[in-house]
Amino acid sequence: MIRFDYTRAGTVQEAVNALAADPQAQVIAGGTNLIDLMKYNVATPTLLVDIGKLPLRSIEATDAGGLRIGALVTNAALAYDERIEAEYPLLSSAILAGATGQLRNAATTGGNLLQRTRCYYFYDTGTPCNKREPGTGCPAIGGVNRIHAIMGASDTCIATHPSDMCVAMAALEAEIIVEGPGGERRIPFARFHRLPGDEPWKDTTLASDELIVAVELPPRGFARHHTYLKLRDRLSYAFALVSVAVGLEMNGDTITAARLALGGVAHKPWRLPEAEAALTGGPATDDRFVHAADLLLNGAVGHEHNRFKIDLARRAIVRALGQAAAGTPQSQIDKQIR
CATH class of the missing domain: 3.30.43.10 (Uridine Diphospho-n-acetylenolpyruvylglucosamine Reductase, domain 2)
Structure with missing residues (x-):
């Protein structure tokens, strides 16, 4: 240090x-x-x-009917907040799927947004890494890449974003509020995290002189039909190989609105409006779920050690959509997948 x-x-x-x-x-x-x-x-x-010590630890109702979450609200306080549990259970579930109780007591909402990748090569300063030292290469390409990206990667980086909370917030279409020298700026969640492209060292669109002060959730929380399904090498304290956040609105057996985001597969939470549109306006059937999964995973590229993630993600999407449609979300206490 x-x-x-x-x-x-x-x-x-x-x-x-x-x-x-x-x-x-x-x-x-x-x-x-x-x-x-x-x-x-x-x-x-x-x-x-x-x-x-800044006054950024409150969760407050917004005039639009959503919630404003201060950047210093801990993951534990957010997951167990009564309003989050009742109105945005997808977010609560995703947070509880990550880390440990001790870490959730310390980790903050703003910090979670800025988590760095857990790529082995990024953490090992004895190896090259374009994300850590631009221009030195990406040894994960052609190296050990079991945990790496199958979507949105580039020739310069195949790292993945590690956060569970962010996958749920992407599905909920949260908005990030930042303060900088020019005043307040609002960043739609889909525009906050970046794909690697030719500049993999830039994880987000946050400027170096900007501070995250809050996250705002819109009124729609998908409280009745949701799930957060996380698949990993062990049942606790492990990052996702693939995770799926789903929020649906249902009228009988018909899906009237859909949100779908993947974690563990890209440099950012992965969404595709076309996949969500394909779910909307029809019955909640396996055929429709498979079609949405195929759309969401179109263009997926596997490497020597992570090709399995493509099929794993497809099956996880179908399973998660079934859980959400049935109103039987994945438990983060009993982690058996049903």
Whole structure:
């Protein structure tokens, strides 16, 4: 770990000013990911801006009928909030599928949005990595790539985004509110995380001098017909090989609205409006689910060790859609897939 300076921000503006003054500064809140990265010398900030004392820990109703979640609301507080459990159970379930109780007590909503990939090569400073050191190469391509991307990857990076919370928020079409030198900016969730392209070191569209202050959820929470299905190598404290977030609105057996997002398969939560449109306006049948899965996975590319994820994702999508349509969401306590 390198030497760094430290400052504690008393206001949002102080935090923004500190970030604007030092392009190598990083924000610290719960620190559950950043501190690990610093220990491995993967992250080398010259300044840590501590925002832990800012008034960003509330969950409040919005005028539009949704909820505004402060950036410092912990994952545990968010998952167990009565309004989230009642109105946005998909989000609660996704959070409870991730990490451990101890980590969820410390990890924050804003920090979860900014999680870095768990690619082995990214964490190993003895190997090349375009995400860590631009231009050095991607050894996962042609290397050990069991956990890597099958969608949206490029010749420069096949890493995946690790968050469970973000997959649910993508399906819910949340909006991220940030503050920068120019004031407030709102970023639709679909535009926040980036695909790698030729610049895999850029995970998000957040500027270096901007601070996440809140996330807003729209009124539609898919409370009756939802599921978060996470498939992984072990049942706890493991990142997804494939995860599926589904929200449906039903009129009898007919799907009237659909949201579908995948985790563990790309550099960002993976959605495709065409797949959701294919589900809408017809009955909840396996044939319709398979068609939606085929659309969502169109263009999937596997590598030597992760080709299995394509078929795994297809079967997971069909299973998750069936769970949501039946109103029998996947339990995050009893993890047996039904």
